[in-house]
Amino acid sequence: MNYLEYMQLNPFQKFGYNIGKFFKAVPGALKKFFCAIGRFFKNLVLGIGRGVGNYVSRFIKGDWATKLSYIVMGVGNVSKGQVIKGFLFLLIEVGYIMYMVFFGGAYIAKFGTLGDTARHMETVGGKHVTVAGDNSMLILLYGVLTLVLTAIFFVIYIANTKSAYKAQQTVAAGEKPIGFKEELKDLLDNKFHTTLLAFPTLTISVFTILPLIFMILIAFTNYNAQHMPPGSLFTWVGLDTFSEVFKLTDGGAGAASKGYTFIELTKWTIVWAIFATVLNYILGMIVALMINKKGIKLKALWRTLFVVTVAVPQFVSLLLMNQMLAVDGAINVLFKNLGIIQESVAFLNSTPLLARITVIIINCWVGIPYTILITSGILMNIPADLYESATIDGAGPVKSFFKITLPYMLFVTTPYLITSFIGNINNFNVIYLLSNGGPNDPNLYQAGRTDLLVTWLFKLTMNSQDYNLAAAVGILVFIVCATLSLITFNMTKSAKNEEEFS
Amino acid sequence: MIKSYKFRRVLSNTLIYILLAVLGLIWISPLVYLILHSFRDEGLATVSYLIPKHFSFQNYIDLFTDTASLNFPRWFMNTLIVAIFSCIISTLAVLMVSYSFSRLRFKARKPMINIGMILGMFPGFMTMIAIYYLLKAMGLTQTLVALVICYSAGAGLGYQISKGFFDTIPRALDEAATIDGATRNQIFWKIILPMSKPIVVYTVLTSFIGPWTDFILCKIIMGDNVNNYTVAIGLQKMTSAEFFTTHFKRFLAGSVVVAVPITILFLKLQTYYVEGVTAGGVKG
Numbered sequence: 001m002n003y004l005e006y007m008q009l010n011p012f013q014k015f016g017y018n019i020g021k022f023f024k025a026v027p028g029a030l031k032k033f034f035c036a037i038g039r040f041f042k043n044l045v046l047g048i049g050r051g052v053g054n055y056v057s058r059f060i061k062g063d064w065a066t067k068l069s070y071i072v073m074g075v076g077n078v079s080k081g082q083v084i085k086g087f088l089f090l091l092i093e094v095g096y097i098m099y100m101v102f103f104g105g106a107y108i109a110k111f112g113t114l115g116d117t118a119r120h121m122e123t124v125g126g127k128h129v130t131v132a133g134d135n136s137m138l139i140l141l142y143g144v145l146t147l148v149l150t151a152i153f154f155v156i157y158i159a160n161t162k163s164a165y166k167a168q169q170t171v172a173a174g175e176k177p178i179g180f181k182e183e184l185k186d187l188l189d190n191k192f193h194t195t196l197l198a199f200p201t202l203t204i205s206v207f208t209i210l211p212l213i214f215m216i217l218i219a220f221t222n223y224n225a226q227h228m229p230p231g232s233l234f235t236w237v238g239l240d241t242f243s244e245v246f247k248l249t250d251g252g253a254g255a256a257s258k259g260y261t262f263i264e265l266t267k268w269t270i271v272w273a274i275f276a277t278v279l280n281y282i283l284g285m286i287v288a289l290m291i292n293k294k295g296i297k298l299k300a301l302w303r304t305l306f307v308v309t310v311a312v313p314q315f316v317s318l319l320l321m322n323q324m325l326a327v328d329g330a331i332n333v334l335f336k337n338l339g340i341i342q343e344s345v346a347f348l349n350s351t352p353l354l355a356r357i358t359v360i361i362i363n364c365w366v367g368i369p370y371t372i373l374i375t376s377g378i379l380m381n382i383p384a385d386l387y388e389s390a391t392i393d394g395a396g397p398v399k400s401f402f403k404i405t406l407p408y409m410l411f412v413t414t415p416y417l418i419t420s421f422i423g424n425i426n427n428f429n430v431i432y433l434l435s436n437g438g439p440n441d442p443n444l445y446q447a448g449r450t451d452l453l454v455t456w457l458f459k460l461t462m463n464s465q466d467y468n469l470a471a472a473v474g475i476l477v478f479i480v481c482a483t484l485s486l487i488t489f490n491m492t493k494s495a496k497n498e499e500e501f502s
Numbered sequence: 503m504i505k506s507y508k509f510r511r512v513l514s515n516t517l518i519y520i521l522l523a524v525l526g527l528i529w530i531s532p533l534v535y536l537i538l539h540s541f542r543d544e545g546l547a548t549v550s551y552l553i554p555k556h557f558s559f560q561n562y563i564d565l566f567t568d569t570a571s572l573n574f575p576r577w578f579m580n581t582l583i584v585a586i587f588s589c590i591i592s593t594l595a596v597l598m599v600s601y602s603f604s605r606l607r608f609k610a611r612k613p614m615i616n617i618g619m620i621l622g623m624f625p626g627f628m629t630m631i632a633i634y635y636l637l638k639a640m641g642l643t644q645t646l647v648a649l650v651i652c653y654s655a656g657a658g659l660g661y662q663i664s665k666g667f668f669d670t671i672p673r674a675l676d677e678a679a680t681i682d683g684a685t686r687n688q689i690f691w692k693i694i695l696p697m698s699k700p701i702v703v704y705t706v707l708t709s710f711i712g713p714w715t716d717f718i719l720c721k722i723i724m725g726d727n728v729n730n731y732t733v734a735i736g737l738q739k740m741t742s743a744e745f746f747t748t749h750f751k752r753f754l755a756g757s758v759v760v761a762v763p764i765t766i767l768f769l770k771l772q773t774y775y776v777e778g779v780t781a782g783g784v785k786g
Contacts, residue, residue, distance in 0.1 A: 141635055185685075192686035193606040196598040197614075200658030203595070207655035208621055211632030218631075287525060290518045295511065304769070305526040311768035312533060313715040315734050316757040319741055320536055323750070328548050330535055337552070365529065373776055397514075426625055428718070433738075454625050458718070461631055474628035482623045 016407075026487075033487055055158070058165045069164040073157065076164025080171050084180040089160045096153045104146035110134060111143040114221065118233045137229040140221070144214050148205060219471035225464060241472045256445040258469060261456070264444060268356070269452045273424040276363045281417060283364060284371025285409060288379055289401070291372070303376070306369040314366070318433035321362055322348070325434075348435045352449035355439055359450050363430050374416065375409065382408050422481045431455045453477050536761075540754035547750035561755040572749060574756055576729060577736040580646060584732065585713040587650045592657030592709040597702065600661035601690055604668035605676060618659050630722050637723065644727040652719050653712055663774075667701040668694065704774040711764055733760050 009017060059070055069076035074089030100108075110116075115134025122131050167177045178186075187195045219241055227234035247259040291302045309317065324330040325347040332344045347358045382405065390400045410417070431437060432455050437448035446464045447456045453473055460470035535552070540561055542554035565574050602608075603615055633652065634643065642648040671694060679689050695702065713720075717734045724730050731739070733756065739745060740753035768775070 137635065138639075141632065141639070188687035189685035192690070193602045193608045193611075195687075196602045196606075196690075200595045200599050203651075203655040204621070204658055207633060207636070207651065208629065208659070211629035211636065212621070212624060214632040215628050287522075290522055293515075293518060295515050296518060296522075302522050302526060305530050307769065307772060308533065308765060309529055311765040311772075312761045313734075313764055315715060315717050315738065316536075316761045317532065319738060319753075320532055320757065323548075323741060324532060324535070326548075328550075330548075330552060333550055333552060365532075369529070373772065377776065428625075428627070432718075454627075457625065458627060462722075467631060471628070474625050478624050478628075482620065485619075485623060 029487055033483075051158070055161065058161055062165055063168055066161075066164045066168050070161060073160045074164075076160075077167055077177075080167035080177050082163075082167060082177050082180065085163070085183065089156070089163075092153070092156055096149070099149065100146070104142065104149065107139050107142040108146050110139045112236075114139050114235045115233045119230055132230065134233060135229045136221075136227075136234045137223070140217060141214055144210055144217065148210055148213070152205075215471045216475060218467050219475055221468055223467045224469065225466065228465065237468075241468045245469065245472050245476070256443055258445045260443070261445040261447055262453075262473070265447060265451055265453050265456050268450070269425055272356075272360065272427075272452060273421055275360050276367065276424040276427065277417065277421045279360065279364055280367035280371050280420070282406075284368040285375050285379070285405065286401070287368060288372045288376050289405065292376060292379060303372070306372050308369075309365070310369045310373060314429050315433060317366070318362075318429060321365075322434050325358065325362075348450075349439050352439060352441070355435055355450050359431065359435055362434055363424075363427070366430060370420075375413070378409065378412055379405070418484055418487075422484055425452070425477065425481060426454050427452065428454050428458065432458065536754055537758055539751065540758045542751060542754075547747045561751045562759070565752045565755045565759070572736065572740060572745065572752075573729065574733075574736060574752070577731050577733050578759075580730055581713055581732040581734075584646055584649045584653065585710050588653035588657075588713055589706060589710040591650070591654035592660075592712075593702070593705050595654065595658040596661055596664055596705050596709070597695070599658040600663075600665040600668055601694060603661060604665045605673075605689075605694065606686065618661065622659055627718050627722075630719065634722055644724055644730060646730060648723050649713065649720060649732070652723065653709075653716070657709065664698070664701045664705055667698060671697055700774065704771060707767055707771060711767065714760060714764060 006017065059067060062070075062076070065079035066076045069089075072090065073093040074086035076086070077083075077089065078086030114136040117131075117133045119133040120131055121128050123129075170177045220236055220238060221234050222237045222240070223234040226232075244258055245262050247257070287306065290296070291299055296302075326332075327344045327346050331347070332341070335341045336344070345354075348355050386404050387400055390404060395403065431450055431452050435448070435450045437451035437455050437459065439450075440448040444451075446459050446466070451459070454477065457470045457473045457477070460466040460473070538554055541557040541559070542549070543556035543558040543560055544554070569575060599618075603611060637643050637648045637651070642651070675693055676689055679693055684692070713732060715734060716732075717738070720732050721735050721738075724732075724735065728736075728739070737753055737756050737760070740749040740756065
């Protein structure tokens with residue numbers, strides 16, 4: 001369709017056309033997403049190839065000092081007069097070797113098996129003594145730490161060879177290599193990003209990336225209540241944990257199956273995420289429309305009434321809700337006074353259905369104000385003449401909501417919708433504080449009927465110490481969320497127009 | 503005709519007023535209940551009527567003076583200390599990361615942004631076991647230092663909002679300053695930061711509020727060391743079966759003490775919040 005044809009359409013058809021275009025773009029976005037992943041790996045391989053090539057060619061072209069600094073770091077710099085820099089390189093190398101000899105090496109050596117001797121009793125001179133043995137958990141943790149440190153060391157090592165070669169070239173060109181002071185000054189100017197990012201990168205590496213690698217690796221071991229260090233060892237089991245998650249049939253009679261639990265919780269998580277997202281979105285938009293309608297006074301008051309619930313810390317409002325929904329809580333009192341019910345109802349702890357409906361309704365109470373907050377501004381941007389022409393054509397408010405407001409908003413806020421869908425999949429607070437997963441069900445392994453995958457993950461780690469299972473579930477949740485949000489990210493304009501203001 | 507149109511509009515507006523009033527009542531009533539009952543003098547944990555009969559400040563006084571079994575003032579101080587330190591560290595980290603990603607150009611920029619995005623997609627507490635053992639290896643578990651580390655270590659990953667803000671400052675300013683001989687360091691402190699007061703304020707306040715509302719991490723790190731609890735888990739402990747009858751009214755009072763300042767701050771800051779959430783989440 002060309003521009004002229006498009007301009008001849010009426011507003012509704014234009015919207016229809018736009019929406020259609022948007023959904024037609026989804027497969028394209030998917031394709032682009034997978035292409036991007038492919039490109040990433042291609043670039044990675046090419047980059048490594050280029051890196052190795054440069055590394056070798058620098059060695060061949062280098063003089064004796066540069067060649068020597070491939071083994072003893074910093075020699076190249078020292079011989080060209082950059083003494084402090086060279087010694088810093090040397091110091092790092094010595095430090096790394098010391099670390100590997102006295103600490104890291106032992107853990108790396110056992111990394112493949114995660115330890116072979118468990119804690120056991122030995123008879124030494126007629127006495128029974130407990131021998132400590134290996135601790136698989138520490139081997140894994142320090143093994144990962146050593147790997148991360150090795151990666152950092154490798155980067156510094158490559159920088160060392162580059163720096164040595166650069167110094168050599170500078171001298172060959174008849175210039176003096178820059179001194180340490182200038183180099184430090186450069187850290188505040190051309191290399192300012194190194195200064196700024198050094199500290200955050202370090203803390204994120206140690207407290208986010210390292211734990212993440214550790215937990216991802218845990219999913220491929222049998223680290224659970226039966227294999228708890230330091231008492232016993234755990235070891236690599238490959239994909240066994242994942243096959244346990246996807247195994248539907250029950251192993252032992254009567255025992256709750258993990259596979260069944262996973263399927264049930266996944267179903268509920270999806271139902272929950274859809275209901276929580278869609279209800280909050282549509283109802284929140286309707287309330288926002290009512291508040292912003294022409295002729296409605298006290299707009300600020302109405303807005304504040306709702307927004308206050310966003311502002312109150314979630315743990316306060318949810319713990320309070322939990323108490324109000326209890327058998328002798330305020331809501332039962334209110335309903336009895338109004339004559340709606342005769343007997344107290346345990347909203348969160350009787351039947352699964354009632355509990356699920358309750359958490360969804362309470363989540364509306366929590367979530368609708370967010371939608372009001374987010375959508376108010378966008379709703380004001382819908383051209384007023386659209387509504388006017390719709391009214392003239394005889395459309396009522398309901399019809400114009402479904403034919404104008406909703407399509408427009410869907411078109412504009414799809415990325416937000418997907419983000420909040422992901423947010424609801426991971427909505428830990430609401431479930432944990434409100435129902436704590438209850439009512440419990442003996443058919444589910446360590447879970448109740450309102451447990452989401454994330455709260456199950458939490459219970460698996462805290463209550464039953466099924467660390468491997470929890471890690472596997474975490475990875476699966478991550479894969480779903482990551483795919484969804486990468487697609488969204490690729491579709492949003494903001495990612496492409498990053499430099500619009502520059 | 504005109505009269506009937508006007509009549510219809512008045513009718514629909516009245517209906518909307520009624521609906522808004524009912525909905526507003528539903529939304530605000532739990533909070534009104536919270537405040538009313540935090541002043542309730544009579545009864546134990548719960549009562550079989552909605553509006554208290556006698557009001558007093560007794561719950562608030564008990565909350566701060568009766569520290570024998572549950573020490574709320576101490577929790578309050580703990581949270582304050584943790585909040586101040588993690589606020590300083592996280593604000594610096596966030597500003598440093600977002601400034602680099604927004605204004606500086608270097609080879610590793612794009613890969614780092616992508617890694618940051620991917621890291622943010624893992625369920626946050628998936629790593630808590632590993633963090634717990636790391637802290638244990640450092641001998642820090644059950645201490646406030648551990649909490650500060652946990653709250654501020656990953657703060658750099660929350661760079662998106664302030665990066666979005668920095669992106670809107672014209673690059674011509676940087677270029678002009680560079681021509682005048684300013685280093686990147688000087689540009690950051692003397693030009694960009696003074697222009698970014700709103701986003702600095704927003705970052706400071708959100709990272710200050712964080713420790714007051716976080717729950718899970720603190721619970722895992724502190725375990726049974728009740729003395730080092732923060733207000734969030736402390737208040738949850740008051741609603742546990744063990745303390746419910748004696749402490750529920752104090753829980754209400756404590757919730758009011760924590761929630762009122764945060765609520766006021768949030769209402770002041772809501773425009774930034776909206777900008778932050780919609781940045782990158784809404785197509786323009």
